[in-house]
Amino acid sequence: MSHDTTNHSTAASHAAADEEQTASVPAPWLTVMNREIGVKLGDKAFVLSTVLTVLGIIGFTVFTFFMGERTTSYTVAATDDQSLAVVETARDAARPGTTIELESVTPEEARALLESEEIDAAVTRGDGEWVLTARTAMDGTLSGMLSDAARDVTAQQNAAEAGTTTEQLAVGSQVETRTLSDEPDRGVAANVLGFVFAMLFYTAAIIFGMAIANSVLEEKQNRVVEILATAIPVRHILYGKVAGNCVLAYAQIILYGAVGLLGVNVLGRAESVGWILEASGWFIGFFVVGFAAQASIWAVLGSLASRTEDLQSNTGPILSVLIAALLVGLFAKGTWLSVASYVPLVSSVAMPVRMLTDTVHWWEPWLALGLCAAFGLLMFRVGERIYQRAVFQGGQALTWRKALKLER
Incomplete structure (x- = not known):
């Protein structure tokens, strides 16, 4: 068989x-x-x-x-009153989890603090421009926050000189983002x-x-x-x-x-x-x-x-x-x-x-x-x-x- x-x-x-x-x-x-x-x-x-x-x-x-709870802290030096306003604006606008500590010093002291790595950056008002200085390389996140703050402070100063306010200059410039879906x-x-x-x-x-x-x-x-x-x-x-x-x-x-x-x-x-x-x-x-x-x-x-x-x-x-x-x-x-x-x-x-x-x-x-x-x-x-x-x-x-x- x-x-x-x-x-x-x-x-x-x-x-x-x-x-x-x-x-x-x-x-x-x-x-x-x-x-x-x-x-x-x-x-x-x-x-x-x-x-x-x-x-x-x-x-x-x-x-x-x-990672969500981790706090990133930066120490930034300001060398004059205008620079001080920039750092304060950046500090107030920092997103959750990010803090900025302010040091008010002279330009010479700021350079010494950078060389000793006691601060992360220094803000200085130059000839018609803002100068951000770091020891070797500027942190991208910090640079972005300080740059945005510098633009805001400059806009406020220019608006004051023109006899108006930044709010009035910004009327009608607000942008709203929408989606076709109701879902977030x-x-x-x-x-x-x-x-x-x-x-x-x-x-x-x-x-x-x-x-x-x-x-x-x-x-x-x-x-x-x-x-x-x-x-x-x-x-x-x-x-x-x-x-x-x-x-x-x-x-x-x-x-x-x-x-x-x-x-x-x-x-x-x-x-x-x-x-x-x-x-x-x-x-x-x-x-x-x-x-x-x-x-x-x-x-x-x-x-x-x-x-x-x-x-x-x-x-x-x-x-x-x-x-x-x-x-x-x-x-x-x-x-x-x-x-x-x-x-x-x-x-x-x-x-x-x-x-x-x-x-x-x-x-x-x-x-x-x-x-x-x-x-x-x-x-x-x-x-x-x-x-x-x-x-x-x-x-x-x-x-x-x-x-x-x-x-x-």
Whole structure:
């Protein structure tokens, strides 16, 4: 009897026993799910990577807070009354986190203080111009503040000589910036959050997706799946693997989000992250649906392979989709981002990123979720059929089409 005939016979016998096993073992997929979770939690590499990621999130949050709270202090010398007005104007207009200390000295004293590095700059009124002096190089931020202050003081002096005021000269020159969207400009924060969404989805999909595929391949190579199939229906092995890795992926994402939000609260930034919390909630929803939609695909890829080399080659299409989702989340704008937000799997990143900056109607994320869920259900049904046929076929790699033609 040929090897293929034996495989077909084995698959058929397991299929015939499925109904009897389902009746005798309550929720058998739970057993497989618990086993998958236990194996993963016992993996030191997985636990270590999770701990390091949590520490990285804490470190990044603390670093961001430190950079935001850090105070930059400058000491500036003024050599006359006009220069004194310039430094005082710059000091009063300094942005939060920047302070300017004033020293009133003679030009000779200012030079000595610069040479001894006791001050950062000196302001002097020259022949019809202002002179800013530094020891070696002028700090760009300080130079900008002092230059703006010098222009303001000069404008006030010129206005006084003309018998008017700077306010009267500036009448009608005010500029108001508006946007078509009612949403506030979230700028860099939205870009950073979009990057985080894209990277989290991509890395979690790779880590847990490959875990599913490798687990299926290993059990197929060691013929463990045939032993399991004598006690558990084949389709329940698939259910358990998908459910176990989904639970782990969801728990990890929620953990990362909780640590980040806790850090923001502890550092006193909670009042400014309401929109981040809302966007993160939608991302988690899309992640749940998006990862579930691809989990069965990874299981199928493992069942189609007969060795590790086969798995590395047939994961190309799904990896391409994940890379596309990553690139869309990082770089797509306008129409491209809008279209991508409705493409299953890619929408798991595109729609949350789009919601950070664009005005999105309330029904759009629900529609995108529905499309992704429908795609996931379709792939799960197809994947279930292929898995039950291919997981017992050893000796050679299979294609999706060839696996569907096998008898169950």
